Amino acid sequence: ASSQACRILPTEASHVQPKASLLKILHAAGAKEDIFTLKEVMHYLGQYIMLKQLYDQQKQHLVHCEDDPLGDLLEVESFSVKNPSPIYEMLKKNLTVLSF
Numbered sequence: 761a762s763s764q765a766c767r768i769l770p771t772e773a774s775h776v777q778p779k780a781s782l783l784k785i786l787h788a789a790g791a792k793e794d795i796f797t798l799k800e801v802m803h804y805l806g807q808y809i810m811l812k813q814l815y816d817q818q819k820q821h822l823v824h825c826e827d828d829p830l831g832d833l834l835e836v837e838s839f840s841v842k843n844p845s846p847i848y849e850m851l852k853k854n855l856t857v858l859s860f
């Protein structure tokens with residue numbers, strides 16, 4: 761799945777500029793910059809989920825985000841880290857790929 765997503769999303773090396781609502785989430789997770797690699801965006805989104813404890817205490821691969829800005833972006837109430845398609849859909853809509 762991830763290889764498929766990469767063909768649609770920027771390559772690991774290229775830089776992306778998150779749109780305002782995604783950028784707010786990345787800054788809430790401790791990001792200082794406004795331009796990222798895809799890997800950095802995933803890192804900060806992960807940090808955000810862990811910091812706000814959005815994961816299910818029992819089923820720890822589940823993320824509950826219905827009452828969180830992340831849920832508004834992902835347009836789902838919850839998702840499993842094992843089925844990341846909502847994440848990639850959201851990133852396609854909320855990242856601008858920079859040519860340099």
Ligand SMILES: COc1nc(N(C)C)ncc1-n1nc2c(c1C(C)C)[C@H](c1ccc(C#N)cc1)N(c1cc(Cl)c[nH]c1=O)C2=O
Pocket residue numbers: 802803805806807809810815816820821822823841842844847
């Ligand atoms: C609830 O999740 C976890 N809970 C625990 N507990 C002990 C409770 N430990 C690890 C994880 N965990 N597993 C994975 C990830 C995490 C943390 C960093 C959220 C990351 C990840 C998942 C979702 C987003 C978004 N929005 C961003 C990064 N991730 C990845 C998912 C994808 Cl699609 C690409 N790269 C990844 O690292 C995984 O597989």
